[in-house]
Amino acid sequence: MRLSNLADYAVVTMHAAARHCGGGRTSAAELAAETGLPVPTVQKLVSKLSAAGLLRSVRGAGGGLQLARPAAAISVADIVEAVEGPIALTACVEGQDCTIGHDCSVRPHWPVINTALRGALADIPLTRLSAEVA
Incomplete structure (x- = not known):
């Protein structure tokens, strides 16, 4: 699995915005x-x-962009979902057609996998991206 460039850039942009907290x-x-x-x-x-409620725009003198909530309350999952939509590794989970859907014994397990993946990304707050990597 690989994030789209736009999702990657969204994380980079939010990291930069967080430095202005x-x-x-x-x-x-x-x-x-x-x-x-x-x-x-x-x-x-x-x-x-x-639109996802992660940034807000303030008008007027001294206006500009700022985080809509504290960086510690924004996760990587929030950022990715703002750009990509719900985190799902397969299209069949989102109700899209699958050529083997009716015979697929794995399909019932994808929600568990997707929940685990989203949970892992949700456990990484924006503040952690500022921490030094050892």
């Missing part, structure tokens, strides 16, 4: 400069992350 605000252009991502990509991500 404590009342500091930033902009999509600043986040793009800090991450090395193209401004249009960051703008698209900001829209998705805002």
Whole structure:
């Protein structure tokens, strides 16, 4: 399994936004400069992350973007789902057609696997991404 580039970039963008915690605000252009991502990509991500309630935009003088909740309360799962939708390794779990769906003995087990994967990502708060890797 591999995350899409957009989901990867969303985690990078949120990590950069978290560095502005404590009342500091930033902009999509600043986040793009800090991450090395193209401004249009960051703008698209900001829209998705805002719609998911992870970022908020403050208007007016001194306005800008900030985390919508504390970094410790935002998980990698939250970020990935904001961009990708529900975490699922197979399409059949999402109700999409499968050529062997009616005979598949594994299908009933995919929700357990998906829940475990989501749980692992949910256990990684945004603050942990700032910790030094040993």
